Amino acid sequence: MESLKVYILVANRTYSDxxxxxxGLAVENHYGYPVIFNGEFPSFSTYMKENISWIMDMEGQVYSCGAEVPEETYDAELEENLIKEINLKELGEAMRDADFIIPYGLPKQTNEPPPACAE
Amino acid sequence: MKILQVYRSAPSEETKTLVEILNRDRDADSFDLNVDAPDYDQLVEKVFAADQTVCWW
Amino acid sequence: MSADPNKLAIFVTSPQNMRHVVGIAEAAQKAGKKPMVFFTYKSIHLTKDSRFAALAELCGQDDIAICADSYTCEGYDSVTDIPAGLNDKQMRTQAFHGAQLDECGKYIVL
Known part of the structure; x- marks a missing residue:
């Protein structure tokens, strides 16, 4: 089966899933490229960091577009950040080669989350 | 290559920039789902006519 | 297996697009195409929509499934509360999404 290049675009803070x-696609031998927009990062649990690292191991990559990569995802052993920065134009050009582009979940919220769900 | 851009909500400036790059030198079409009564028959026709469909948030 | 040019993958990730899911699935069937639908993450709440069982029947057992982990993560019981119209074999993993990419000639995310 042909390995496909799949970009999964996350614009909303609640859709880091x-x-x-x-x-899930990486373990099916596809190339997974999740892109987190504008710093809408999840909290980096051990589970989340392992998933990000595993995507890299499977020759995919998690990107940050529109915000600096977070310090929490710096991997001292690899001496690099598990998340790579990409700007909007670079992302657009990269996605011209994509087999699938998946805007995931909901668009970005315009309002700030209340304390009840901000963390 | 025929590419179809579908919008579930009004596109942001970022989305518009990405669409412009993706559509460059391609046969591009679009469809707005963000209306009261989308013509789903027409959308399915467009999806099957396109090589790739991107359905934005 | 090569992708079927008459098969349409509908990958559902948002909890607010049931009218589009149903509308597109019905339009695809009317056009002689075959919809294959997967609900993941917060979209699994749509299994509680009154239109879900009819959608499941339209698609048929092999071509509609939900992410069992998502269903559990959102608080539902994936053993005792299987959504109306589905059976336990349709409570799947992300591999079903992989199957959509492999089997379907066309693809849309909602």
């Missing part, structure tokens, strides 16, 4: 979805 797109990373798990990309991992």
């Amino acid at each position: 797109g990373i798990r979805s990309a991992l």
Whole structure:
């Protein structure tokens, strides 16, 4: 089966599950590229970091578009950040080669989350 | 290559930039789902006529 | 197996697009195409929509499934509360999404 290049685009802070979805495709021998927009990062649990690392091991990559990569995902052993920065134009050009582009979940919220769900 | 851009909500400036790059030198079409009564028959026709469909948030 | 040019993958990730899911699946069937639908993450709440069972019947057992982990993560019981119209074999993993990419000639995310 042909390995496909799949970009999963996450614009909303509650949809970082797109990373798990990309991992699901990576284990099916596809290339998964989740992209987190504008710093809408999940909290980096051990589970989440392992998923990000596993996507890299499967020759995919988690990207940050529109925000610096978070410090929490720096891997001291690999001496690099597990998340790579990409700007909007680079992303657009990269996605011209994609087999599938998947805007995941909901668009970005315009309002700030209340304390009840902000963390 | 025929590419179809579908919008579930009004596209942001970022989405518009990405669409412009993706559509460059390609046969591009679009469909707006963000209306009261989308013509799903027409959308299915467009999806099957396209090589790739991107359905934005 | 090569992708079937008459098969349409509908990958459902948002909890607010049931009218589009049903509308597109019905339009595909009317056009002589075969919809294959997978609900994941928060979209699994749509299994509680009154239109879900009819959608499941339209698609047929092999061509509609939900992510069992998502269903459990959202608080539902994936053993005792299988959605109306589905059976336990349709409570699947992300591999079903992989199957959609492999089997379907066309693809849309909602």
